[in-house]
Amino acid sequence: MSAHPEAAGQHAHAAHHDDHHDEGAHGSLKGYLIGFGLSVVLTAIPFWLVMGEVLESSVATALLIMGFAVVQIVVHMFFFLHMNSQSEEGWNMLALIFTLVVVGITIAGSLWVMYHLNANMMPQMLHDMRSVP
Amino acid sequence: MSMHTPQPAEGPASFYVLEEEHAHPGSGTMLGFWIYLMSDCLIFAVLFATYGVLGRNYAAGPSPADLFDLGLVAINTSMLLFSSITYGFAMLAMVKGRKGATLTWLGITGLFGAAFLGLELYEFHHLIHVGATPQRSAFLSAFFTLVGTHGLHVFFGCVWLVTLMLQVAKHGLIAENRRRLMCLSLFWHFLDVIWIGVFSYVYLIGVLP
Numbered sequence: 001m002s003a004h005p006e007a008a009g010q011h012a013h014a015a016h017h018d019d020h021h022d023e024g025a026h027g028s029l030k031g032y033l034i035g036f037g038l039s040v041v042l043t044a045i046p047f048w049l050v051m052g053e054v055l056e057s058s059v060a061t062a063l064l065i066m067g068f069a070v071v072q073i074v075v076h077m078f079f080f081l082h083m084n085s086q087s088e089e090g091w092n093m094l095a096l097i098f099t100l101v102v103v104g105i106t107i108a109g110s111l112w113v114m115y116h117l118n119a120n121m122m123p124q125m126l127h128d129m130r131s132v133p
Numbered sequence: 134m135s136m137h138t139p140q141p142a143e144g145p146a147s148f149y150v151l152e153e154e155h156a157h158p159g160s161g162t163m164l165g166f167w168i169y170l171m172s173d174c175l176i177f178a179v180l181f182a183t184y185g186v187l188g189r190n191y192a193a194g195p196s197p198a199d200l201f202d203l204g205l206v207a208i209n210t211s212m213l214l215f216s217s218i219t220y221g222f223a224m225l226a227m228v229k230g231r232k233g234a235t236l237t238w239l240g241i242t243g244l245f246g247a248a249f250l251g252l253e254l255y256e257f258h259h260l261i262h263v264g265a266t267p268q269r270s271a272f273l274s275a276f277f278t279l280v281g282t283h284g285l286h287v288f289f290g291c292v293w294l295v296t297l298m299l300q301v302a303k304h305g306l307i308a309e310n311r312r313r314l315m316c317l318s319l320f321w322h323f324l325d326v327i328w329i330g331v332f333s334y335v336y337l338i339g340v341l342p
Contacts, residue, residue: 029225058342073330111186
């Protein structure tokens with residue numbers, strides 16, 4: 001809000017009920033533009049990596065894509081969703097951290113279990129599975 | 134030093150807050166809506182985990198590399214990204230109390246959202262046309278469930294957006310409408326965050342050899 005002096009006077013009598021948390025809750029033009037610019041770059045690079053077939057290794061490309069995705073999610077959280085440790089006295093951040101823990105357990109746990117089913121089979125069955133073409 | 138100075142004589146020392154902190158209107162609503170979004174996040178986590186487990190089970194059917202058109206996905210991604218920034222502009226106009234500008238930016242956001250939905254429906258139609266239906270393989274079942282659920286969210290976001298545009302047009306930028314617009318802002322940006330996971334994990338990593 002303070003970044004827009006031309007609107008300050010109009011705002012003062014138009015809506016003084018949200019004076020307390022407007023900067024955190026709505027962001028600023030600069031913040032949105034920075035977030036948008038970063039998002040464009042962080043989206044364009046993974047698409048370029050795959051469509052241009054830049055790297056030989058699929059694994060390296062996949063890891064890079066996931067890295068860019070994580071960074072872009074943080075950028076969105078910060079610049080568009082205005083997450084910070086102060087909003088709602090920290091309860092927003094607490095709910096987010098809890099959710100991330102559960103999401104991590106769900107996804108990592110599912111993949112871990114489902115891709116290691118062979119280890120849970122009896123030796124004879126494992127032998128049979130390997131002989132299947 | 135000054136900490137040991139006794140209280141002035143005119144009143145007893147008070148160790149409680151005399152005035153209630155000024156309550157933020159809509160504050161509880163924003164926290165509640167955030168917790169809803171987090172629960173929505175868990176739905177998508179389960180769908181991502183399902184896709185992660187089943188995503189390579191083609192049942193001798195088509196693979197992502199055969200089906201996905203990355204150019205189309207790139208356009209789709211940019212539609213959602215543009216809609217995010219235009220919704221941000223709508224929020225900035227709302228803060229300044231400019232009803233006309235808010236409605237204009239909301240309208241542009243809705244058009245980008247509709248374009249995203251149109252492209253996604255076109256993609257689904259194309260997939261089903263070439264025989265890559267949800268029944269074809271576990272990969273396609275998981276794909277349609279995950280991407281379809283996201284698309285359904287965008288659809289209801291668009292319905293909500295049009296509803297709020299009518300509300301703002303009729304009643305103006307009153308406190309209730311500001312609160313509703315802030316909730317939709319969270320919802321809309323949240324969908325963009327989910328889409329980052331979709332295009333990275335499902336589309337880009339899916340077509341890698």
